[in-house]
Amino acid sequence: xxxxxxxxxxxxxxxxxxxxxxxxxxxxxxxxxxxxxxxxxxxxxxxxxxxxxxxxxxxxxxxxxxxxxxxxxxxxxxxxxxxxxxxxxxxxxxxxxxxxxxxxxxxxx
Numbered sequence: 001x002x003x004x005x006x007x008x009x010x011x012x013x014x015x016x017x018x019x020x021x022x023x024x025x026x027x028x029x030x031x032x033x034x035x036x037x038x039x040x041x042x043x044x045x046x047x048x049x050x051x052x053x054x055x056x057x058x059x060x061x062x063x064x065x066x067x068x069x070x071x072x073x074x075x076x077x078x079x080x081x082x083x084x085x086x087x088x089x090x091x092x093x094x095x096x097x098x099x100x101x102x103x104x105x106x107x108x109x
Contacts, residue, residue, distance in 0.1 A: 041067060042080055046095050049085040056083050 043063055051059075060081040067079050086094050099106075 040073070040078055041071065042082075043067070044082050044084065046084045046086050048088050048091070059083075 045059070045063070060083065063081055064076050064079050067073055068076060073079050
């Protein structure tokens with residue numbers, strides 16, 4: 001399994017050609033996913049259905065890259081990214097209440 005470095009040797013940012021280890025794959029359907037001994041931080045991204053697997057992998061790669069750099073996480077396998085697709089018709093009842101309840105914990109608009 002390839003390890004995702006914090007930075008490439010010449011200190012350039014990770015590119016779309018850099019890959020995440022298999023253990024950091026997206027979980028886009030219910031069920032057991034990979035087991036992480038000490039996952040920190042855990043990112044749960046909720047969005048409408050319709051994005052391609054390529055788009056999901058790219059957003060996960062960028063999230064992991066940022067978290068590794070900013071939070072000094074040395075290993076991408078410690079930063080699981082889960083993407084949950086929520087139907088547009090269910091957003092107001094499934095996601096909006098959670099966003100409202102956690103308003104004080106938000107760090108972005």
